[in-house]
Amino acid sequence: MTDYAVTAEGRDAAWATSLRTAGRRVTRQRLAVLAAVERSPHTTTDDVAAAVRTQLTDISVQSVYVVLADLTSIGLLRRIEPPNSPARYETRVNDNHHHAVCTGCGRIEDVDCAVGHAPCLTPSWAAGTQPMSIVIADVVYQGLCADCRENSNTSLTQEIHK
Amino acid sequence: MTDYAVTAEGRDAAWATSLRTAGRRVTRQRLAVLAAVERSPHTTTDDVAAAVRTQLTDISVQSVYVVLADLTSIGLLRRIEPPNSPARYETRVNDNHHHAVCTGCGRIEDVDCAVGHAPCLTPSWAAGTQPMSIVIADVVYQGLCADCRENSNTSLTQEIHK
DNA sequence: CACCTATTGTGAGTAATTCATAATAAGAAA
DNA sequence: TTTCTTATTATGAATTACTCACAATAGGTG
Missing domain, CATH: 3.30.1490 (Dna Ligase; domain 1)
Incomplete structure (x- = not known):
């Protein structure tokens, strides 16, 4: 809620709080996906998967799909569908x-x-x-x-x- | 250009003119697709194909794709891509x-x-x-x-x- | 009427995404 | 701390929406 998320740890803590508030467990996959989308907004699922794999080498694209869809449904991510492009995601929500x-x-x-x-x-x-x-x-x-x-x-x- | 397209024949004639103006040949497939989209706006490719097949029984879905894309590129149709839905088409353009x-x-x-x-x-x-x-x-x-x-x-x- | 080539038909191929189910791990309870 | 429950993730197959290559057909010009 408060805006103490300036460091990576602070962001993770803020995201963890949001996840728990939404009744979700806090997993490395979810935090890694959130961090990847935060780093480069408007990225596609494939781009997110590639970025996350630098940390979690074994994550599958399908899991990234599931995580992205779930994070979108609880309002932590926003999904946009530009014309002639796969869906893209960003952490800038509610504005x-x-x-x-x-x-x-x-x-x-x-x-x-x-x-x-x-x-x-x-x-x-x-x-x-x-x-x-x-x-x-x-x-x-x-x-x-x-x-x-x-x-x-x-x-x-x-x-x-x- | 003028709005004399009140009857089915009038609409067909107007569409034929537009097609020729755009350097396109006037085919039964194109006219049938235009008529189908005019009858039910915001329809998907599959819906258009089904509607057209009541007249042209042998038209393939792929041909409908090609015709829809082409008619869109010359401005006779407008393509919309709603979230969580395949693309849809309508004849209401330029407004x-x-x-x-x-x-x-x-x-x-x-x-x-x-x-x-x-x-x-x-x-x-x-x-x-x-x-x-x-x-x-x-x-x-x-x-x-x-x-x-x-x-x-x-x-x-x-x-x-x- | 005949010819040229735009258009359509056919079948295969691809990208993006979802589904089913088994394996794993987060977090509550003991 | 360990165990247990079940949410979450991994894996592989399947599906949807759409595109591409090329052969067959049919507008429309001469």
Whole structure:
């Protein structure tokens, strides 16, 4: 709860507390996955597995899938699904930020909510539809980053990132 | 261009014109796919294939994939990728509308842009990041529709739709 | 009508993810 | 500290969503 998680040990302790609060056991795998996602945000499952294997050499990709899904379900991770990309994860949760994806190179950057909290959660409904009670508003911006814009100017037209 | 597409023949003629304008041949498969998506918006590839097969009994799912991708690339269809769901398609293009997904039943509804056109395309960038030139802003709202809200009140806690 | 080539059909292949079940280990209890 | 219970992880197979290569077909131009 308090923000004493400046050292690696402090982060681990904070995560352990969060895990126990959510009724989860504290395992090396979970802590390693959390640390890997914290180190490099917007990483894919494969990237996380590779990073975790530097510490826990035998962890399987399937276990990473299970851990990522579980940590997401208890709110310690946030899962994003960019277009034309496998799912990605980040430790920055509960702050209503969004993402920009470069259609040239696939780079993903965080974007704060452009219009504040409220408008994002109050869509205008078409006539005749039953309003839903909105919990999340995910905004995915797509465009060209500075590097790719420069490259496309000098050479060819932009390609869709795969 | 003009909006004379009120009858099935009129729609077909309008689509044929759009296809030719995009340098594409007019085929029964393409028209059938467009008609299927028009009839039921937000359908998956499998649903489209099933609908098309009522007319063109021998069309393969792979061909539907190819046709959907191609029609999307020339702007006749819009592809959306809701969380925890295969890609879906709709004929409503070029109007900057967004989508709301019910986490209970998976239902998808159209939502007009809450804050007008401009703010959606002007995210606020974090300090130190190179701004991208934004082309698209896709907003996906998640929440509970009226039906699911009622069910979750009377019985159990909400489940994630799969 | 014939030809050229875009489009479709067919089958195999791949990436991302899930499932079933056995082995392991976290944490409570003794 | 040790034991016990069961959540968690490991392993391997299976599934879903989608793509690719290439042969067959059919628009549409001349």
